[in-house]
Amino acid sequence: MPTALLSTHDKTGLVPFAQRLVNLGWRLLASGGTARLLRQNDLPVIEVAEYTGSPEILGGRVKTLHPAIHGGLLARATEEDRRELQSLGWDYIDMVVVNLYPFEDTVASPTVTPQEIIENIDIGGVTLIRAAAKNHDRVLLICDPADYSRVLQRLERGEVDAEFRRKLAMKGFSHTAHYDDAITRYFFGEDAMCLNL
Secondary structure, eight states, X not given: OOEEEEEOSOOTTHHHXXXXXXXXXXXXXXXXXXXXXXXXXXXXXXXXXXXXXXXXXXXXXXXXXXXXHHHHHHXXXXXXXXXXXXXXXXXXXXXXXXXXOXXXXXXXXXXXXXXXXXXXXXXXXXXXXXXHHHTTTTOEEEOOGGGHHHXXXXXXXXXXXXXHHHHHHHHHHHHHHHHHHHHHXXXXXHOTTTTOO
16 A cells, blocks of 8 residues: 655645545555644544654654654665565655745744744755655655645556656755745845855
């Protein structure tokens, strides 16, 4: 049974997307708030903390940063990698559905505090995107809710080919590059001399 990891800030369209994944025979693995939403909608889901055996810590700052998650994402489609994962009690993760904290919207708010800005720098989500995009030969990445219907159509028709995976990976790398650029521009605005340490 293929496994999809869902960890989203923007939950637009997530429940019907997840329902259709279940109908297609996918197992759902999700981080805290995403898992709660899926459970509230009677969808079968395994919470990341349950899967890894490690609770979310530091007020939710650390949820998906665990070898069980990133091993499952970065493992190649080889018998050696599968055996290593299984010896640890883990398995492949075949799809990542993730979107990031709204850093640019947060910075644009006239009432935002410096602490709120720092808390809206996504770490785990960016790491999930990069891991899935790096291993796109095996892992399907969805980082934009606008892609849900296109991905479902491809899955239902059995048309998830290498080029489609590559395009989704390119979108992921582009997304994280834009995100990092927004953070960099924010800090340059705070201290234009930051590179001249």
